[in-house]
Amino acid sequence: MDTLALLGGKPVIEAPFKPYRSIGEEERLAVDAVMRTGHLSGYVGAWCDAFDGGPVVRDFETRFAAKFKSRHAIAVNSNTSGLIAAMGAAGVSPGDEVIVPPTTMSASAMAPLIYGGIPVFVDIEPDTFCLDVTKVREAITPRTRAILVVNIFGQPAALVELRELADEHGIVLVEDNAQGPLATQAGRYAGTIGHIGVFSLNYHKHIHTGEGGVCCTDDERLARRLRMIRNHAENVTDELADGDLVNLVGFNFRLTELQAAVGIAQLAKVDRVVDGREAIANRFSLELGGFPGVVPPQVRDDCRHVYYVWASRYDERVTGVPRDLFAKALAAEGVPVSVGYVAPLYLLPIFQKRIAIGREGFPFTLTNRSYRKGLCPVAERMHEKEILELHVCSWAFEPTEMQSVIDAFEKVYAHRYALTALAQ
Numbered sequence: 001m002d003t004l005a006l007l008g009g010k011p012v013i014e015a016p017f018k019p020y021r022s023i024g025e026e027e028r029l030a031v032d033a034v035m036r037t038g039h040l041s042g043y044v045g046a047w048c049d050a051f052d053g054g055p056v057v058r059d060f061e062t063r064f065a066a067k068f069k070s071r072h073a074i075a076v077n078s079n080t081s082g083l084i085a086a087m088g089a090a091g092v093s094p095g096d097e098v099i100v101p102p103t104t105m106s107a108s109a110m111a112p113l114i115y116g117g118i119p120v121f122v123d124i125e126p127d128t129f130c131l132d133v134t135k136v137r138e139a140i141t142p143r144t145r146a147i148l149v150v151n152i153f154g155q156p157a158a159l160v161e162l163r164e165l166a167d168e169h170g171i172v173l174v175e176d177n178a179q180g181p182l183a184t185q186a187g188r189y190a191g192t193i194g195h196i197g198v199f200s201l202n203y204h205k206h207i208h209t210g211e212g213g214v215c216c217t218d219d220e221r222l223a224r225r226l227r228m229i230r231n232h233a234e235n236v237t238d239e240l241a242d243g244d245l246v247n248l249v250g251f252n253f254r255l256t257e258l259q260a261a262v263g264i265a266q267l268a269k270v271d272r273v274v275d276g277r278e279a280i281a282n283r284f285s286l287e288l289g290g291f292p293g294v295v296p297p298q299v300r301d302d303c304r305h306v307y308y309v310w311a312s313r314y315d316e317r318v319t320g321v322p323r324d325l326f327a328k329a330l331a332a333e334g335v336p337v338s339v340g341y342v343a344p345l346y347l348l349p350i351f352q353k354r355i356a357i358g359r360e361g362f363p364f365t366l367t368n369r370s371y372r373k374g375l376c377p378v379a380e381r382m383h384e385k386e387i388l389e390l391h392v393c394s395w396a397f398e399p400t401e402m403q404s405v406i407d408a409f410e411k412v413y414a415h416r417y418a419l420t421a422l423a424q
């Protein structure tokens, strides 16, 4: 019987895997072509033809909109800026409530705060780790202005249902689709089912431009507001004053021509990249789904999951070994693994100390919403005990390498009771 690497044995995986690299010759040539023009960014922050950027940015936007079947695609310099612009476009005002899940990257919950909005954390479903629609329905109040849903790990939330709910209440559904390009529900792309969907093009995502993002919307009015906020809205509201654009403060959220050129080349590869990740994930789900106490990602009916992360649920009552110890043993064997994703966001000091903006604690001064521990018990349990993530979808695996991850998992599972002494 092999000794576990954590207990001094030989690890199953001894050489590091090659990271998947999507940037190649196409991107280099595209960047070179922009370099030759000398116009590395095409924006002017005043009302003129260049207000909406240069030719490469516009070309990228046209292609992105066509690919994702969205009327408008508005390129921005990150998903974070896209989410802030979305909150501004939705008209979030001081004291307005914005429903968000606690299990997401911090930027999702920071965006409302910029406009004085109050994040209202609503619990997640244990099977998909996405917002629980029933609980969202119960959390809507007359102060709710928007729902900011996250397609976490590449799994679409119950987007169609949430859109119906938002429309019923006259509020805006914003999708944080940073992790879900080409994910679908009912044949429609995640990121295009909400009123606004925001994609990320940062280095870690399926396709990337180093840093970058895109906001999609079918709504003319929201598209116009997003474009304003992206490029110093305050300079152009006079030209366009029609009652809708007053009080719009803008930012510089502009993607450069160089990044847009990379984006065009990356967009041409998105199907291949996503198909590849899905195939890897499916193999792991098939092979590891047979271990009692490890439940592979559950894909919602009528949905496509695009596996930013292969996130399983671990049940220590079945395996007999605590999750964190099991993960430590996997890591010692060379498996790329982590646990719990992030702590529910309301546990961050910004919420615990109610200290977002300024000395007085704005905007928490406008609400008595509590951010106490225990607020979202499912999210807390998933973080503390159950989520077990294998970071396997972004490697350029040789078939034998993939098998070695499965072998390592099998080894740790088979010898897990040898770990119990360490647990005491």
Ligand SMILES: Cc1ncc(COP(=O)(O)O)c(C=O)c1O
Residues within 6 Å of the ligand: 078, 079, 080, 081, 104, 105, 107, 108, 150, 176, 178, 179, 199, 200, 201, 202, 212, 213
């Ligand atoms: C769910 C989610 N939201 C927002 C972001 C922020 O994206 P960006 O780095 O493009 O601002 C990320 C990035 O990791 C993310 O995963």
